[in-house]
Amino acid sequence: MLKPCVITEYVDPSLARALPQIADLGFDTVELHTIDGTPVEGCTDEQLADSKVLLDRYHMHVANIASTIFFDARLFPTDDLGDATTDYPCASGDIDDHLAHLRRAIDAAKVLGSPSVRVFPFRYPNNRPAPFGTAVDREAIEGHLRQALQIAREGDVTIVLENCPHTHLPKGKMTLEVAKAIDDPRLRLLWDPANSYRAVVDNVPERYRDTTLLEELDEVLPFVAHVHLKNYRYDPEVQPKPFVHVPLGEGDIDFQALLSLLSERGYDGAVSLEPEVGREGSLKSMRTLVEMIGA
Numbered sequence: 001m002l003k004p005c006v007i008t009e010y011v012d013p014s015l016a017r018a019l020p021q022i023a024d025l026g027f028d029t030v031e032l033h034t035i036d037g038t039p040v041e042g043c044t045d046e047q048l049a050d051s052k053v054l055l056d057r058y059h060m061h062v063a064n065i066a067s068t069i070f071f072d073a074r075l076f077p078t079d080d081l082g083d084a085t086t087d088y089p090c091a092s093g094d095i096d097d098h099l100a101h102l103r104r105a106i107d108a109a110k111v112l113g114s115p116s117v118r119v120f121p122f123r124y125p126n127n128r129p130a131p132f133g134t135a136v137d138r139e140a141i142e143g144h145l146r147q148a149l150q151i152a153r154e155g156d157v158t159i160v161l162e163n164c165p166h167t168h169l170p171k172g173k174m175t176l177e178v179a180k181a182i183d184d185p186r187l188r189l190l191w192d193p194a195n196s197y198r199a200v201v202d203n204v205p206e207r208y209r210d211t212t213l214l215e216e217l218d219e220v221l222p223f224v225a226h227v228h229l230k231n232y233r234y235d236p237e238v239q240p241k242p243f244v245h246v247p248l249g250e251g252d253i254d255f256q257a258l259l260s261l262l263s264e265r266g267y268d269g270a271v272s273l274e275p276e277v278g279r280e281g282s283l284k285s286m287r288t289l290v291e292m293i294g295a
Contacts, residue, residue: 002263004289005029005063005272010282013037015051019058025286028059031226031272032112033066039088040112041067041105048111055112062114063270064160064190064226067105069148071120073098075140075168079125095144102148106155116158116225118190119148121169121178130203132168141168142182152186160190160226170199171208172220179223188225192274193217197253198232198243213253217261227262227271229255229289245276248285249292259292 008030012018015035022030032040035051043051055062068088072081073095105117121141124132145161152159163175172191179187193213201209211219231251232243248255259271273289275282 001268002259002293003029003063003268003270004286004293005031005270006282006286007031007033007066007272007274009034010273010275010277011279011286015054019054019060021283022286023058023060025283026290027286029061029063029270029272030055031064031066031270031274032062032114039068040065040108041069041101042088043108045111048108052112062109062112063116063272065105065109065112065114065117067101067117067119069098069102069105069117069119070122070144071164071167073122073144074125075122075137075144076125078127080127081123082126095147099147099151102151103155106151106157109157110155114157116160116188116190117152118160118162118226119145120162120164121167121175123166124168124203130200131205132203133170133174133205133208137168138174138178138181142178145178145182145187146184149182149184149186158186158188158225160188162190162228163192163195165195165199165203171196171204171211172216173208173211174204176220176223189220189223190226190228191217191220191224192228192230193255193258194228194230194232194253214257214261217258221262221265221267224267225269227267227269228274229271229285230274230276231255231285245281247275247277247281247288248273249288256292263293 008018163172169175233246233251275285
């Protein structure tokens with residue numbers, strides 16, 4: 001049975017205000033990215049303890065800690081990432097800094113009862129030519145993920161690797177190849193079909209470009225431990241970013257078909273909303289998700 005889930009901050013940045021609204025819509029599973037505006041990996045012990053009390057009060061399970069580990073990390077020392085894209089603790093620093101933040105994220109996962117922590121496949125640089133995700137890129141990513149996995153084993157937590165259009169591995173098939181190469185049960189995939197959909201074509205090696213989302217899901221599913229849901233409408237009049245965020249049932253991606261395939265294939269993990277459409281759009285997306293799962 002698919003588990004409807006939502007990243008709490010899209011309902012309200014305050015965990016105390018978000019959780020009752022989430023519970024009112026029948027959800028009992030959440031994902032945590034920030035708590036009261038602070039990234040989970042940056043929270044104090046007191047903040048984590050207070051959050052656990054709130055989660056227990058509303059009988060909420062935490063499906064995943066959506067950390068930003070390795071997002072703003074240089075894959076190679078000479079990579080130029082430009083300005084940091086976030087104000088988060090791991091928006092800068094070297095690999096060792098990111099691994100230290102990962103340890104903190106894993107500590108948080110243990111306190112909050114989450115089985116997994118998200119990491120990214122390294123933001124692509126401004127000073128190397130596309131495409132990214134080459135064999136050389138993948139080898140470097142795999143090396144750093146093996147370091148992360150040693151920490152994950154010590155903390156008894158699973159690492160979930162998210163495909164992301166701002167990174168070296170925007171497509172699910174690309175993260176799948178890395179997971180297969182490493183072949184460690186502590187490394188699973190966080191599949192985000194919308195990220196695959198909006199990947200910058202020139203950044204993607206040609207052999208990954210023509211796969212449909214249903215075809216990609218069929219391939220990645222044995223490695224998937226978590227799924228993100230958000231939708232886009234492509235509008236070429238909107239520049240420089242023609243992919244416009246819309247509520248779940250209103251965009252270009254046929255999520256009903258994707259959810260049906262997940263269900264048919266026996267996936268019983270979280271399908272987690274990352275709506276990016278404001279509070280009302282997020283609540284609307286939550287209602288739509290419940291309807292889709294029940295269809």
